[in-house]
Amino acid sequence: MDNKLPESFSQLWAEMDMEQSTKDNLSPLHLHIPEPKFRPGDVADFGDIIVPAVDAYPRPDEHAMPADIHRLAYGLVRVLGDDHQAMGSWNPGLDNATLQVMLRKMLLLRAFDDRMFRAQRQGKTSFYMKSFGEEATSVATTMALDFDDMCFPSYRQQGILITRDYPLVDMMNQIYSNRGDRLKGRQLPIMYSAKDYGFFSISGNLTTQYPQAVGWAMASASRGDTRISAVWCGDGSTAEGDFHNALTFAAVYNAPVIFQVVNNQWAISSFSGFAGSERTTFAARAIGYGIAGLRVDGNDALAVYAAMQWAANRARNNGGPTLIEYFTYRGEGHSTSDDPSAYRAAEEYALWPLGDPVTRLKDHLVTIGAWSDAQHDALIIELSEYVKTIQKEAEQNGILGHGLHHPFETMFEDVFEEMPWHLKEQCAQMLEEQQDKFGPDWEAR
Amino acid sequence: MSAPVPKTMNMIEAINSALDIMLAKDPDVVIMGEDVGYFGGVFRATAGLQAKHGKTRVFDTPISECGIIGVGVGMAAYGLRPVPEIQFADYIYPGLDQLVSEAARLRYRSANDFICPMTVRSPFGGGIFGGQTHSQSPESLFTHVCGIKTVIPATPYDAKGLLIAAIEDNDPVVFFEPKRIYNGPFSGYYDRPVEPWSKHEGSAVPKDYYRIELGKAAVVREGAAVTVLTYGTMVHVVKAVVSEHGIDAEIIDLRTLLPLDIEAIEASVKKTGRCMVVHEATRTSGFGAELAAQVQERCFYHLEAPVERVTGFDTPYPHSLEWAYFPGPVRLARAFDKIMKD
Numbered sequence: 142m143d144n145k146l147p148e149s150f151s152q153l154w155a156e157m158d159m160e161q162s163t164k165d166n167l168s169p170l171h172l173h174i175p176e177p178k179f180r181p182g183d184v185a186d187f188g189d190i191i192v193p194a195v196d197a198y199p200r201p202d203e204h205a206m207p208a209d210i211h212r213l214a215y216g217l218v219r220v221l222g223d224d225h226q227a228m229g230s231w232n233p234g235l236d237n238a239t240l241q242v243m244l245r246k247m248l249l250l251r252a253f254d255d256r257m258f259r260a261q262r263q264g265k266t267s268f269y270m271k272s273f274g275e276e277a278t279s280v281a282t283t284m285a286l287d288f289d290d291m292c293f294p295s296y297r298q299q300g301i302l303i304t305r306d307y308p309l310v311d312m313m314n315q316i317y318s319n320r321g322d323r324l325k326g327r328q329l330p331i332m333y334s335a336k337d338y339g340f341f342s343i344s345g346n347l348t349t350q351y352p353q354a355v356g357w358a359m360a361s362a363s364r365g366d367t368r369i370s371a372v373w374c375g376d377g378s379t380a381e382g383d384f385h386n387a388l389t390f391a392a393v394y395n396a397p398v399i400f401q402v403v404n405n406q407w408a409i410s411s412f413s414g415f416a417g418s419e420r421t422t423f424a425a426r427a428i429g430y431g432i433a434g435l436r437v438d439g440n441d442a443l444a445v446y447a448a449m450q451w452a453a454n455r456a457r458n459n460g461g462p463t464l465i466e467y468f469t470y471r472g473e474g475h476s477t478s479d480d481p482s483a484y485r486a487a488e489e490y491a492l493w494p495l496g497d498p499v500t501r502l503k504d505h506l507v508t509i510g511a512w513s514d515a516q517h518d519a520l521i522i523e524l525s526e527y528v529k530t531i532q533k534e535a536e537q538n539g540i541l542g543h544g545l546h547h548p549f550e551t552m553f554e555d556v557f558e559e560m561p562w563h564l565k566e567q568c569a570q571m572l573e574e575q576q577d578k579f580g581p582d583w584e585a586r
Numbered sequence: 587m588s589a590p591v592p593k594t595m596n597m598i599e600a601i602n603s604a605l606d607i608m609l610a611k612d613p614d615v616v617i618m619g620e621d622v623g624y625f626g627g628v629f630r631a632t633a634g635l636q637a638k639h640g641k642t643r644v645f646d647t648p649i650s651e652c653g654i655i656g657v658g659v660g661m662a663a664y665g666l667r668p669v670p671e672i673q674f675a676d677y678i679y680p681g682l683d684q685l686v687s688e689a690a691r692l693r694y695r696s697a698n699d700f701i702c703p704m705t706v707r708s709p710f711g712g713g714i715f716g717g718q719t720h721s722q723s724p725e726s727l728f729t730h731v732c733g734i735k736t737v738i739p740a741t742p743y744d745a746k747g748l749l750i751a752a753i754e755d756n757d758p759v760v761f762f763e764p765k766r767i768y769n770g771p772f773s774g775y776y777d778r779p780v781e782p783w784s785k786h787e788g789s790a791v792p793k794d795y796y797r798i799e800l801g802k803a804a805v806v807r808e809g810a811a812v813t814v815l816t817y818g819t820m821v822h823v824v825k826a827v828v829s830e831h832g833i834d835a836e837i838i839d840l841r842t843l844l845p846l847d848i849e850a851i852e853a854s855v856k857k858t859g860r861c862m863v864v865h866e867a868t869r870t871s872g873f874g875a876e877l878a879a880q881v882q883e884r885c886f887y888h889l890e891a892p893v894e895r896v897t898g899f900d901t902p903y904p905h906s907l908e909w910a911y912f913p914g915p916v917r918l919a920r921a922f923d924k925i926m927k928d
């Protein structure tokens with residue numbers, strides 16, 4: 142080769158191209174499309190899911206540097222062993238009374254979900270979503286927070302409200318969109334809002350709550366407050382840009398916020414591979430942002446509690462954000478509009494290697510002598526009856542589509558603090574329309 | 587080739603047929619979106635297409651509307667013809683930057699160097715007790731953007747022909763599907779049983795390829811007393827009200843909002859001397875405002891009454907008060923009374 146520089150890039154490329162005729166030997170590119178292992182008709186086999194021993198990933202110091210605890214983002218925090226004992230460094234050491242409350246709240250959530258799902262099937266409302274199989278991720282987490290910490294939930298954390306003793310009748314009124322609904326019948330069922338209970342208004346648009354939780358935490362930090370925020374989303378929702386916006390801001394401002402990904406394996410019909418789980422864990426998303434990441438057995442209520450407590454202590458001590466992945470399973474359909482037998486293998490939940498969160502907590506309590514199967518069965522019946530009683534009370538206020546709704550004119554309230562002229566005009570028009578429709582007596586409705 | 591045999595289809599089946607035909611006809615067509623692959627879409631619009639055409643032609647995506655549309659722009663830049671689905675129009679907003687700043691302007695800013703032949707399909711509109719995030723009609727956001735075509739069918743026949751034309755179009759198209767009428771036309775009388783598409787002439791859909799040119803309206807009812815400009819679900823509501831009240835209205839289904847079939851509008855309004863515009867979307871700055879402006883600019887001296895707008899109210903879509911919100915038979919009847927009186 143002489144030392145003459147090529148005169149142009151195209152000359153350079155032409156020379157390179159000649160050398161690179163080896164490219165012809167490459168096999169053609171192909172597009173990878175993720176595919177879940179099991180589909181309808183298959184028998185699921187979760188043998189490849191690694192369930193490490195309790196304490197295989199011991200509890201680090203709450204002030205640990207994120208870079209020093211990367212292992213935790215790939216492991217699985219566990220407390221309850223196969224023998225139903227609580228063990229290891231993550232064991233939060235809760236007293237029996239606290240454990241019993243935890244179990245009771247999870248069972249109440251389950252009873253509530255069953256009843257409301259059925260109400261939708263009976264045509265009493267338009268929609269419902271259960272959290273079956275994921276109860277620990279809303280109940281145990283909330284128990285590890287202070288009451289005045291702020292929660293930014295997705296649509297599947299009704300357990301937060303139940304744990305914070307929000308009146309069930311108010312939840313039902315919202316589900317029925319009736320005249321008792323605190324949200325004035327405006328929102329789809331389960332899209333609650335309860336500021337007094339530290340529960341942010343739920344959006345139908347996925348993951349928008351993520352940066353909002355960071356903003357709330359930044360505000361709290363800037364005011365020298367002691368409160369922190371916690372935010373939840375599903376595995377599928379981590380793909381939204383807002384997830385990544387949130388992690389960036391939280392890392393930059395070291396915000397006192399706890400990010401939680403409820404990895405229940407499914408996003409409607411799409412398995413978690415469509416959110417990137419074929420390549421890494423959701424907890425490991427934290428690593429690139431330089432924040433702490435924990436991967437937790439989401440069906441082990443004590444592990445869930447312990448992880449949340451670790452992250453909360455860390456945030457409260459200016460240690461900054463944590464991202465927690467709860468590895469769990471969506472035990473039933475996405476919502477009342479969904480039939481999972483169309484896209485996943487039957488019986489997956491029964492075969493799930495991490496079991497059922499309620500059963501595991503119950504077994505633990507029984508093993509330590511703080512509970513019995515008979516007590517458990519009685520409690521299930523008691524809670525189911527209790528929910529039914531509340532349901533009757535709620536239905537006094539009406540069910541969807543049967544006339545007992547908030548007054549028509551409330552439709553125009555709260556668009557703005559003060560109603561502008563055009564909404565006043567439209568409101569008057571709407572009232573005249575009701576008159577035309579129902580006759581002069583319509584106001585009685 | 588055998589002659590195309592019309593078959594009765596509902597709107598979902600017609601859309602599915604259009605996608606199926608285009609996948610077979612053009613190897614550049616790819617379909618992607620949340621739940622569209624194995625499952626076939628939450629409304630079943632892509633049912634069976636992955637099994638038939640393969641996983642790299644019809645596939646699920648991460649839940650990121652910004653990603654879906656951005657990836658679509660990149661595929662189009664390569665030379666493909668992506669047909670992404672946004673599960674509900676209410677969820678298109680995270681993708682707005684890629685649509686508005688990128689897809690819509692690519693041809694212009696690159697002086698034709700790059701183009702974006704992408705068709706974004708999305709179910710829109712209310713009347714299904716979907717609350718504020720499953721009911722919106724955001725079409726005027728898109729007609730306001732320079733460089734996007736906006737198409738809204740009102741029958742299975744039109745849905746298929748328009749969707750094929752949209753996919754073949756070399757510009758980005760937003761294709762909004764009125765989900766309330768996926769399974770049958772809607773009269774606006776929500777307490778009456780739903781009529782299936784099979785009873786409607788618009789459900790006679792040839793099984794083979796055909797296209798309906800974008801930018802052409804359809805006169806769905808001829809009349810002399812008043813012109814009604816509408817689209818989507820409201821075409822059927824207007825038809826029901828007009829026949830119920832014996833109004834001699836000329837109903838124009840715009841089908842394409844942009845580019846608008848201005849000739850059809852002008853001819854009709856000049857004939858009838860009255861014009862009502864009807865849409866489900868909120869009123870202020872809605873597409874009806876554009877229509878009213880066009881009509882008064884072009885037909886002012888033919889008008890015997892002010893242009894009347896019948897729309898949804900300027901509030902988020904409510905859940906329990908859905909039918910007080912929806913521009914149904916009562917609101918329409920009052921508007922007809924008013925416009926015919928003047």
Ligand SMILES: Cc1ncc(C[n+]2csc(CCOP(=O)(O)OP(=O)(O)O)c2C)c(N)n1
Nearest residue numbers: 297345346347375376377378407408409677
């Ligand atoms: C921006 C946006 N896109 C799409 C949807 C439709 N959608 C509702 S829930 C859902 C799946 C979410 O799955 P995941 O995040 O895993 O939560 P999970 O339902 O499993 O709790 C989808 C696609 C939406 N609500 N918002």
Ligand SMILES: [Mg+2]
Nearest residue numbers: 375376407408
């Ligand atoms: Mg999920």
